[in-house]
Amino acid sequence: MGEKTCLLIDNENQISNIETIEREGKKIGTPIKCYQFNVGSTNNPEFLTDNKIDLKKVIEEFRNQYGGVTFDLIAFDWSLDDEGINGVELIRCFQENKLRRSTPKLLYSGELKVEMESILNLYKEGKIEFKKAWNQIKTLVEIDIVDFKDRDEYEMAIVNYLHKNTPGLETILVKELRNNSDLKFLGNFEKFENKTFDEIATIIENDPDRSIVFKRGLIEESVAFLADLKDHNYE
Structure with a gap:
């Protein structure tokens, strides 16, 4: 644990x-x-x-x-x-x-x-x-x-x-971002691109509206990535 x-x-x-x-x-x-x-x-x-x-x-x-x-x-x-x-x-x-x-x-x-x-x-x-x-x-x-x-x-x-109590998904996400705080985000989210993971963690914790935008975008990109793997039959 x-x-x-x-x-x-x-x-x-x-x-x-x-x-x-x-x-x-x-x-x-x-x-x-x-x-x-x-x-x-x-x-x-x-x-x-x-x-x-x-x-x-x-x-x-x-x-x-x-x-x-x-x-x-x-x-x-x-x-x-x-x-x-x-x-x-x-x-x-x-x-x-x-x-x-x-x-x-x-x-x-x-x-x-x-x-x-x-x-x-x-x-x-x-x-x-x-x-x-x-x-x-x-x-x-x-x-x-x-x-x-x-x-x-x-x-x-x-x-x-x-x-x-198991931490919520948001807490898990924020902790993972802070464990890699110096890395920069390179996803296709214009408002978050090139922000450090620590900056994004702070947004998630303190800005509900922007937090929702980021989490939705992250889910959409993850689904697209998984679909791409399936289409290419990676094993």
Whole structure:
């Protein structure tokens, strides 16, 4: 089984959690390489403006740090120690910026039910507008979140998910492209010709419309190639 990759997005350092995830994965025969992205921590001021999470900076830093890494799963902490931004808002921001839209996502929290109840109570008490409360609930409904877990359960949830679930075809394609990142594409797709495989992998992950164009063209060329082999009776 090939190595699986996971990213933890949390305001606290996750080194010990990463060690647990990688150790438990190894025990069951699933090698896991885990990364972290510490959004909200005062130790990482590159994400902050006036000590508050700046979503524009978060997106920029994500692209700088992990633009060339393909993840099988991204796990978001609900609470990022910021009054205005939490894990749900961050997922919504990723989606709006067409960032890793098809990558499976897991959400975890120390008290997940309490977090949801808090959103509804804030609205009922008039402390937040309906739109803000609805945006968070709507995000949870629309985004394909593979699991919700309490903080003390999320490490094994990540291990079990990566062990049981086979990567989608898109993830497999992107990983293969990145394994040969310096090669250039010479297919008959005008908009992709001479782009490096790494550039195409980034397009597939972050630009749904162009991704569909590329994958359709790749399938059409593959079918034509196979038909040509058959016509020539190659064995």
